[in-house]
Amino acid sequence: MQPIITISNLSKSYASGFQALKGVNLEIRRGEIFALLGPNGAGKTTLISTICGIVNPSEGRILVDGHDIVTDYRAARAMIGLVPQELTTDAFESVWATVSFSRGLFGKRKNPAYIEEVLKALSLWDKKDNRIMTLSGGMKRRVLIAKALSHEPSILFLDEPTAGVDVELRQDMWQLVRSLQERGVTIILTTHYIDEAEEMADRIGVIRKGEIILVDEKAELMRKLGKKQLTLQLEAPLESIPSELGGYELDLANGRSELVYTYDAQGERSGILALLQALNAAGIRFKDLQTTQSSLEDIFVSLVRERK
Structure with missing residues (x-):
């Protein structure tokens, strides 16, 4: 399947000499939810604005479904x-x-039934006759989403859509995003709420200082870069970690009554089995165990730190 957005060698420089984007190459797949993550000033909004034609590129090319x-x-x-x-x-x-006018700007015929559907999906129907100046910040955010959907786009960009809004709007937003994806709409979002990206996205891209430093499937990213920990509750505390276990990344915790093993997700089965065999050989007994895995936020922070 051909990508719906193709970005080739995209750069953006300003007269001041600041380079906001540096040779960005990226493909967005049709029908996916793609999350673009990055610290403040990384270039997320500039990249979105350039794709949408709001900012002119200095170099490179962008194709939207071949256009x-x-x-x-x-x-x-x-x-x-x-x-x-x-x-x-x-x-x-x-x-x-305002929502109807936005639809008209794109040359779409009037479709009151569709506008009603969008407003109801965003819990705006009972506010349809209210002036926008009378609405709360959260309701104004809903109106922006309705305007973006008014002309029935096949691609939807959400630039920090839930920043500073209430929990109810966040839930409405993600319910709407899922329903749009089911209809075939491609969704690209930037967010500071990494838990949203972890829950919603199919793929993750990380941008830093105008450069894309990583793009991967969310599950694959978690598998390759996610660290896991196995915590063993010992039957008796250890004074120190025996030398014969020196080949493992082990730490003592909780008053030396717990042994914590940190390992890569890729080596999960063989590493744990070998450790348990080594513990048995060393005469170390445990009464319980549990595993935890690093979150997408942990991975994001480590990626950004590594490239400083």
């Missing part, structure tokens, strides 16, 4: 819905009017 974002802008942009970070709305318009 060049520069030379075939109208066709490319018509496929994209964008929910920006900033709450930019028409303060004096009603919810219904």
